[in-house]
Amino acid sequence: MPAENGNGENGGAEARGEGSVATSADRLVDLYREMVTIRRFEEACQRGFRQGKIGGYLHVYTGQEAVAVGFLDSFKEGDRVITAYRDHPHALLLGSDPKNVMAELYGRGSGIVKGKGGSMHLFDVERGMMGGYGIVGGHIPIGVGIAYALKYHETENICQLFLGDGAMSQGAFHEAANLAGLWGKDGQCPCLFIVENNQYGMGTSVERTTAMTDLAAKFDAYGIEHEKVDGMDIEAVLEAAERLTEQVRETGKPYAVEALTYRTAPHGAADFFEKYRSKEEIEEWRQRDPIGILENKLLDSDAADEEKLEEIKGEAKELIDEAVKFADESEQPPIEELYTDVYSGEDEYTGEA
Amino acid sequence: MAETKTYREALREAMVQEMERDENVILMGEDIGVYGGTHLITDGLIDDWGPKRVMDTPISENGFTGAAVGMAMMGMRPIVEMMTWNFSFLAADQIIQHAAKLRYFSGGQVQIPLVIRGPNGGGVQLSAQHTHSLENFYGHFPGLKVVAPVTPNDVKGMMITAVRDPNPVIFLEAGALYGTKGEVEDGDNAVPFGKARIACEGDDVTLIAYGRQVNLCLRVADTLEEEDGVSAEVIDLRSIRPFDEDAIVASVEKTHRAVAVQEQWRWFGVASEVAAIIQDRAFDYLDAPVERVSGAEVPAPYARNLELAAFPSDKQVANAARRVLYMEEK
Known part of the structure; x- marks a missing residue:
């Protein structure tokens, strides 16, 4: 719904979402910028993939932006974040330079992990990004261990552990959730599980993978409290994120939130997604696109006008264009890098070169 | 100073010493605390260290091994007990797909100072699902270190090294030798x-083994000396990855003959690697083809006679040595 022009930027209007937190207009505009930047980044990745500049697998976050943006808004210094392979936004939101992230996808030496991991393995440990992982569910026990270590070292930090709906059929999920619940009894597991339920594990819908489709409720089995949030509504996510990160921080107990969201793009870059879902369904979810919803809110509440939104989009495009240019112009990793980082330590053993 | 101790006591002593030295060292595993450990390696430690340092886990190998990987990424130094290595297949995703590769695919941003330890190998009638020798299996993966100490002194010294190593270490104990x-x-x-041990010096033939097969080779060396007047050198590899090629080559340059002995199956095993290294680096010194003595190509059986037949015997190894010496078999 196109809105009338408002009172320009920083109008000071308070927008309220379904949640209870009053979110200032400035902050919403900032979040809008983050969401738009992520989407531009992912679109640039899809282009790069089609051009053959990005190899391997590529999984984009398009449609799910409100989830990562909302939860990572509550990230505090020293916290940790871990996720699976749909990991570009998590790195970008923690402050990784889009240039280095794009360079990683382009397989360059200036990539964030030196061209050794690619799209699925973005790490920026200094900023708390403990990785993207390629085996569905495999990172969940690791995230639980990270949370345990944060408490063992007597910090006030938490681990935000993102997982997909598909991962919840993995044994690793159930084993890790069980450990988290157990350690949480003693306040030793400050882990916030964020289930990004985008309705499909690759091409198989949640209904076709489990008879118990209430994913949040699965955490009951492990003594972990839980709730659901509308993952398309940034304000609802923000409210949940602020409240739940603080709760986990204070109690040292894990908590789970299922964010209902939708990947409007294909699973991977080579995915014919209309084989497993209808055009009508996709269209229905597109009506609820998190960026579209927020745009309308900003315009309705006069937090920003069309001109401001266009300006933000333009800036995002410029930022991502620069990242693509940087990636494209960067060198491939030096061949010596093949044998580094296999082992840590002075006696690094690399086998026969 | 030195004292006589069991393999079990030496192992426990190493872990306790390292726990005293570094509070990031913790023990985790199934029934290692209150129960005292299935093989009593950790017996009593929970009383001294409490449940945060000696942590009982659910029966959940993939889960707790993965959690230990996360702890290690954060600077803790977990020592994870696999009740037996046979259960490690359940944790293979965490060991192989995560612990071994994380440093590489993070571009060197993390390290995984993790020790996974437990009894390996057969010999105590545990039959098919509880009997494996996994040196070659784990030795295959870059990013892991794999060791198999056989003496009480080595099990202590190598556990100390394992805990201090900034990499994931697969610590394969000779389960049949705890006592x-x-x-x-x-x-x-x-x-x-990465340093093999000359378990017994000799001049005529080199017997190469690791784990409890080292003890078998030492018995065979005695037999060969007494019955055949042959002087056998026995090399205890100790470490599978890194691998001490030089020790093998130096010995074969001296003896010109080699027999590699392993409890595991013949195909794709450590002994094949030993043979390949010798032909690569000491071909001109060889006076006979390298022999391999391995376990029978069957799942491990239960009945005592069948089990004995499934693993290398003193007689098989002695005859292999006689063959490479072109002597009559006995």
Whole structure:
């Protein structure tokens, strides 16, 4: 719904979402910028993939932006974040330079992990990004261990552990959730599980993978409290994120939130997604696109006008264009890098070169 | 100073020493605390260290091994007990797909100072699902270190090294030998990885083994000396990855003949690697083809006679040595 022009930027209007937190207009505009930047980044990745500049697998976050943006808004210094392979936004939101992230996808030496991991393995440990992982569910026990270590070292930090709906059929999920619940009894597991339920594990819908489709409720089995949030509504996510990160921080107990969201793009870059879902369904979810919803809110509440939104989009495009240019112009990793980082330590053993 | 101790006592002593030295060292595993450990390696430690340092876990190998990987990424130094290595297949995703590769695919941003330990190998009638020798299996993966100490002194010294190593270490204990005794050095006797041990010096033939097959080779060396007047050198590899090629080559340059002995199956095993290294680096010194003595190509059986037939015997190894010496088999 196109809105009338408002009172320009920083109008000071308070927008309220379904949640209870009053979110200032400035902050919403900032979040809008983050969401738009992520989407531009992912679109640039899809282009790069089609051009053959990005190899391997590529999984984009398009449609799910409100989830990562909302939860990572509550990230505090020293916290940790871990996720699976749909990991570009998590790195970008923690402050990784889009240039280095794009360079990683382009397989360059200036990539964030030196061209050794690619799209699925973005790490920026200094900023708390403990990785993207390629085996569905495999990172969940690791995230639980990270949370345990944060408490063992007597910090006030938490681990935000993102997982997909598909991962919840993995044994690793159930084993890790069980450990988290157990350690949480003693306040030793400050882990916030964020289930990004985008309705499909690759091409198989949640209904076709489990008879118990209430994913949040699965955490009951492990003594972990839980709730659901509308993952398309940034304000609802923000409210949940602020409240739940603080709760986990204070109690040292894990908590789970299922964010209902939708990947409007294909699973991977080579995915014919209309084989497993209808055009009508996709269209229905597109009506609820998190960026579209927020745009309308900003315009309705006069937090920003069309001109401001266009300006933000333009800036995002410029930022991502620069990242693509940087990636494209960067060198491939030096061949010596093949044998580094296999082992840590002075006696690094690399086998026969 | 040294004292006579069992393999079990030496192993426990190493872990306790390292726990005293570094509070990031913790023990985790199934029934290692209150129950005292299935093989009593950790018996009593929960009383001294409490449940945060000696943590009982659910029966959940993939889960707790993965959690230990996360802890290690954060600077803790977990020592994870696999009740037996046979259960490690359940944790293979965490060991192989995560612990071994994380440093590489993070571009060197993390390290995984993790020790996974437990009894390996057969010999105590545990039959098919509880009997494996996994040196070659884990030795295959870059990013892991794999060791298999056989003496009480080595099990202590190599555990100390394992805990201090910033990489994931697969620590394969000779499960059948927990009760065996030997001299163990006091204090810090850290044994470096990648250095084989000459278990017995000799001139005529080299017997190469690791784990409990080292003891078999030592018995065979005695037999060969007594019955055949042959002087056999026995090399205890100790460490599978890194691998001490030089020790093997130096010995074969001296003896010109080699027999590699392993409890595991013949195909794609450590002994094949030994043979390949010798032909690569000591071909001109060889006076006979390298022999391999391996376990029978069957799942491990239960009945005592069948089990004995499934693993290398003294007789098989002695005859292999006689063959490479072009002597009559007995």
